[in-house]
Amino acid sequence: MKQLQIKHVLQCMLLTASLALVSCGTSTSSDTASDSSSMESSVAPAEPVTHAEAVISGTKADTTVDGTASFDADSGKVKLTLNLTIPKMANKTVAVHIHEHPDCGDNGMATHGHWNPTGAQHGEWGSASFHLGDIGNVKLDAEGKGTLEMSTDLWTLGSDTASSVLNHAIIVHNGVDDYTTQPTGNAGGRIGCGLIK
Ligand SMILES: [Cu+2]
Ligand SMILES: [Zn+2]
Incomplete structure (x- = not known):
């Protein structure tokens, strides 16, 4: 029983660690996304062809x-x-x-x-x-x-x-x-x- 609990704690820690990695990755990619969107907005937006x-x-x-x-x-x-x-x-x-x-x-x-x-x-x-x-x-x-x-x-x-x-x-x-x-x-x-x- 105690072993199971330890295993559970370890799983939680691993899960937390991977979530941290995911959120880290997410913030990195959103930084990148906002960088590229700000680059796009510095260029003229697509205008309708006339x-x-x-x-x-x-x-x-x-x-x-x-x-x-x-x-x-x-x-x-x-x-x-x-x-x-x-x-x-x-x-x-x-x-x-x-x-x-x-x-x-x-x-x-x-x-x-x-x-x-x-x-x-x-x-x-x-x-x-x-x-x-x-x-x-x-x-x-x-x-x-x-x-x-x-x-x-x-x-x-x-x-x-x-x-x-x-x-x-x-x-x-x-x-x-x-x-x-x-x-x-x-x-x-x-x-x-x-x-x-
Ligand atoms: Cu013809
Ligand atoms: Zn025709």
């Missing part, structure tokens, strides 16, 4: 494509300002889409299909069914310059992958989107590409 941009360039050696797609978030909407210069396509209309993958490799083919997080049918923007990447057709003037502006609350610049245009790609085609053919709009080859970031 601007993204894609610089669009040609995917084919025989077609010069210059362009920018600027996305600006404001009041719950994202506004796109698209500017294109494609001299070879002067006086023609080109289709522009947001494609799924942020990779302009393989002449734009690595972007895969239209960005379509809602699983919709391809179509004209604002119609009964359209991909979130279905920007549409842009008419180019005699110098091959064209612009398009649109604003929508269906896009964000956030971390919500179901609505954020970030980390996708803009593709410019050498044909016109018929807004009907599935799932591409039969818009032709991919002559321009830019990553949205």
Whole structure:
């Protein structure tokens, strides 16, 4: 009986000692945590993204494509300002889409299909069914310059992958989107590409 008591006391002492170690360890790690959090707070906290941009360039050696797609978030909407210069396509209309993958490799083919997080049918923007990447057709003037502006609350610049245009790609085609053919709009080859970031 006495031996048991001694054993119990020893166990308590060991337990106390290990608890002391644990609490010591805890205070050490919380010191470290507060150190790192104070370091984080000395750096600017993560701010919401309000601007993204894609610089669009040609995917084919025989077609010069210059362009920018600027996305600006404001009041719950994202506004796109698209500017294109494609001299070879002067006086023609080109289709522009947001494609799924942020990779302009393989002449734009690595972007895969239209960005379509809602699983919709391809179509004209604002119609009964359209991909979130279905920007549409842009008419180019005699110098091959064209612009398009649109604003929508269906896009964000956030971390919500179901609505954020970030980390996708803009593709410019050498044909016109018929807004009907599935799932591409039969818009032709991919002559321009830019990553949205
Ligand atoms: Cu496309
Ligand atoms: Zn589409």
